Amino acid sequence: MGLLKDLRDFFFPRVCVCCGKLLSSQEEGLCVRCMASLPRTGLLNTPENEMERRFWGIFPVERASALYYYARGGNVSNILYGMKYHGRRKLCVQMGRMIATELMGTGFFDGIDCVMPVPLHKKRLRERGYNQSELLAIGISEMTGIPVETSSLIRKHNNTTQTHKSSFERWENVSGLFDITSRAAVWSGKHILLIDDVLTTGATISACIDALKVIPSIKISIVTLAWSKS
Numbered sequence: 180m181g182l183l184k185d186l187r188d189f190f191f192p193r194v195c196v197c198c199g200k201l202l203s204s205q206e207e208g209l210c211v212r213c214m215a216s217l218p219r220t221g222l223l224n225t226p227e228n229e230m231e232r233r234f235w236g237i238f239p240v241e242r243a244s245a246l247y248y249y250a251r252g253g254n255v256s257n258i259l260y261g262m263k264y265h266g267r268r269k270l271c272v273q274m275g276r277m278i279a280t281e282l283m284g285t286g287f288f289d290g291i292d293c294v295m296p297v298p299l300h301k302k303r304l305r306e307r308g309y310n311q312s313e314l315l316a317i318g319i320s321e322m323t324g325i326p327v328e329t330s331s332l333i334r335k336h337n338n339t340t341q342t343h344k345s346s347f348e349r350w351e352n353v354s355g356l357f358d359i360t361s362r363a364a365v366w367s368g369k370h371i372l373l374i375d376d377v378l379t380t381g382a383t384i385s386a387c388i389d390a391l392k393v394i395p396s397i398k399i400s401i402v403t404l405a406w407s408k409s
């Protein structure tokens with residue numbers, strides 16, 4: 180195993196997704212220096228925090244938290260880009276573990292029945308080969324033992340990228356984007372944790388909630404790796 184890993188590292192050098200420096204064998208995805216420099220939100224399990232308030236008037240979410248602040252061109256945006264476009268599967272899982280490590284012991288995961296990633300459209304999933312939010316969920320699940328659920332919520336359309344759209348256009352673009360499957364009935368009266376890589380306007384997660392809120396007595400919490408506060 181050791182030799183194979185050395186050979187793989189020789190042909191595919193492992194570099195930090197933020198600064199591009201070679202990683203040591205203990206480092207995964209990014210170097211300890213860059214890891215330590217990431218802007219933590221410190222939201223933890225604070226009730227009625229600013230992120231949770233984003234959803235007031237849409238749905239009474241139980242809890243909302245994010246690990247890092249997102250800023251265009253910053254290290255967190257490098258991580259998100261690597262997770263999405265450079266096939267950095269291990270980095271996604273590792274970031275999920277980081278989220279779990281931050282929030283375990285704060286009560287954030289108490290009573291949560293499943294971790295539900297925001298789904299990709301099946302065409303996008305085929306192209307990318309994985310759903311970065313599902314890998315985040317797997318990282319959380321590894322640490323907390325909470326199961327990952329991917330069969331209850333589906334993305335109906337392959338919507339165009341949100342990046343260059345105005346806030347209003349983003350909301351227009353995602354309305355009716357998700358639907359629940361017949362399996363979703365098992366979450367009646369349960370508490371699900373929706374997870375996505377980044378929260379910007381909240382439009383995508385709100386569209387998920389729109390589809391899920393028809394499940395009787397469902398409780399919904401939200402966690403993302405990154406949060407764009409402005």
Ligand SMILES: [Zn+2]
Nearest residue numbers: 195198210213
């Ligand atoms: Zn680095």
